[in-house]
Amino acid sequence: MKKIYKTLRFSVLTLFALVTVQTTTFAQEEAAADTTVMEKPVDKPVRPAFESGLLFDAATTTMYSAKTLEFVLQHRFGIIDTKDDNFDLAGIYGAANIRIGLNYSLTKKLMIGAGTMKFNKMTDAQLKYNVIEQTRSNSIPVTVVLYEVIGIDGSKETKWDQNPAADGSSTYKFSNRMSYYTQLLVSRRFNDQFSLQAGGAFTHYNRVDSVYNHDRVSVSFAGRYKFSPQMSIVLSGDFPLDIKSLYDFKKDPTATTVVYDKPNLCAGIEIATSSHAFHIYVASAQGILPQESTMWNKNDFFNGGILIGFNMTRLWNF
Amino acid sequence: MKSSIKLIAIICTAIIFVTANMAMAQKAGGPWTIPAKYKAMKSTVKAGDASINTVGKETYNKHCKSCHGTKGLGDGPKAANLKTSTGDFSTAKFHANSDGDLYYMSFIGRDEMPNFEKKITDEADRWAVIGYIRTMKK
Numbered sequence: 001m002k003k004i005y006k007t008l009r010f011s012v013l014t015l016f017a018l019v020t021v022q023t024t025t026f027a028q029e030e031a032a033a034d035t036t037v038m039e040k041p042v043d044k045p046v047r048p049a050f051e052s053g054l055l056f057d058a059a060t061t062t063m064y065s066a067k068t069l070e071f072v073l074q075h076r077f078g079i080i081d082t083k084d085d086n087f088d089l090a091g092i093y094g095a096a097n098i099r100i101g102l103n104y105s106l107t108k109k110l111m112i113g114a115g116t117m118k119f120n121k122m123t124d125a126q127l128k129y130n131v132i133e134q135t136r137s138n139s140i141p142v143t144v145v146l147y148e149v150i151g152i153d154g155s156k157e158t159k160w161d162q163n164p165a166a167d168g169s170s171t172y173k174f175s176n177r178m179s180y181y182t183q184l185l186v187s188r189r190f191n192d193q194f195s196l197q198a199g200g201a202f203t204h205y206n207r208v209d210s211v212y213n214h215d216r217v218s219v220s221f222a223g224r225y226k227f228s229p230q231m232s233i234v235l236s237g238d239f240p241l242d243i244k245s246l247y248d249f250k251k252d253p254t255a256t257t258v259v260y261d262k263p264n265l266c267a268g269i270e271i272a273t274s275s276h277a278f279h280i281y282v283a284s285a286q287g288i289l290p291q292e293s294t295m296w297n298k299n300d301f302f303n304g305g306i307l308i309g310f311n312m313t314r315l316w317n318f
Numbered sequence: 319m320k321s322s323i324k325l326i327a328i329i330c331t332a333i334i335f336v337t338a339n340m341a342m343a344q345k346a347g348g349p350w351t352i353p354a355k356y357k358a359m360k361s362t363v364k365a366g367d368a369s370i371n372t373v374g375k376e377t378y379n380k381h382c383k384s385c386h387g388t389k390g391l392g393d394g395p396k397a398a399n400l401k402t403s404t405g406d407f408s409t410a411k412f413h414a415n416s417d418g419d420l421y422y423m424s425f426i427g428r429d430e431m432p433n434f435e436k437k438i439t440d441e442a443d444r445w446a447v448i449g450y451i452r453t454m455k456k
Contacts, residue, residue: 044440047440047443065436065437065439067436068436192372192373192376229375229376229379229380230379230380272380273380273384274380274381274382274384274434274437317433317436317437
């Protein structure tokens with residue numbers, strides 16, 4: 001709104017100045033009019049709100065220069081089992097999930113990526129687009145980014161063929177494998193140390209078991225505090241919302257269905273160098289891909305549902 | 319006879335050891351060929367500007383310290399892996415280079431010295447780094 005007002009004011013003043021010049025051109029003895037045109041000051045974008053484009057399992061609003069290739073390795077160990085007879089070295093001996101991916105910045109505003117994950121052998125395609133960028137003069141107070149992840153479940157067809165048609169034929173279709181996560185992110189860099197980010201997301205799975213919903217809306221919050229030139233504390237939370245209008249099955253209150261409605265809470269350290277970023281953190285979801293964490297997390301962070309995570313990214317500029 | 323063969327073996331081993339070490343020793347970088355466009359550049363950040371010890375220092379620590387060291391003495395943890403010596407930013411000879419020369423050497427680079435144009439994109443930030451490097455003079 002402020003930018004529209006400034007633009008309008010500039011246009012009006014320019015028009016006034018031009019009219020005044022035209023008047024003096026035809027006048028014989030009038031004094032020279034003030035033809036000063038108000039110059040628009042050069043406004044630069046702020047430095048990135050986060051050091052890396054990766055925020056544990058999801059994305060930040062940080063974009064890289066054009067022609068930057070980013071390699072991403074995300075690792076989530078198993079749940080930390082605190083029972084004495086199940087020693088698992090803080091989940092390191094447990095079943096781990098891993099994702100590797102590559103992201104490429106086509107322009108400063110657009111990044112595309114692809115990856116593959118161990119759980120469900122899920123392949124994903126990603127896209128991140130910068131809508132507007134926060135400026136140093138605060139004429140634009142926030143950075144807004146659109147983030148999309150399309151997942152393709154690589155499990156065997158029998159995963160979706162447990163309810164065959166009446167004539168016994170398979171009901172499986174390739175589209176059953178697809179899931180979509182669409183998120184709008186808004187961030188603000190308050191100063192060199194402190195940044196906040198918030199987002200809203202819509203998750204959709206093409207096919208789910210009959211006792212679950214296809215869709216889920218979630219909100220997310222993240223903050224980072226940079227306590228040294230290369231190290232930050234980062235906290236994030238992704239909270240699925242219980243919106244009854246999105247229900248597409250009649251929930252049986254007596255059913256013993258496993259409920260997947262827990263938020264994914266993450267807390268950790270980020271170490272950023274010239275070409276690398278490292279995350280060492282704890283989280284409550286094991287899904288890694290944001291739709292998996294949003295839709296299928298039953299781990300309660302405050303009740304034994306903690307997993308250790310490690311991420312690494314590497315950048316190449318071309 | 320046996321003892322003289324032993325002696326020859328030891329001497330040969332010593333020669334090979336010394337020669338190999340000399341071959342693997344770091345070489346000082348040769349003179350830079352800096353285009354006129356960069357030679358004419360002047361810093362837009364004055365000495366004593368606040369950005370030197372904030373943005374300049376932080377950017378140097380993130381991108382440069384691992385090779386050039388905390389004080390620019392060429393003793394960063396990655397320096398030993400390089401074939402070329404990373405130089406000494408504390409000497410008067412180094413600081414006799416003009417602003418533009420330092421700009422070219424720092425951000426355009428050559429050989430093992432990477433190009434940082436896409437990593438440090440803001441012009442003011444680049445001059446803040448140069449300003450910070452200037453504070454390393456003894």
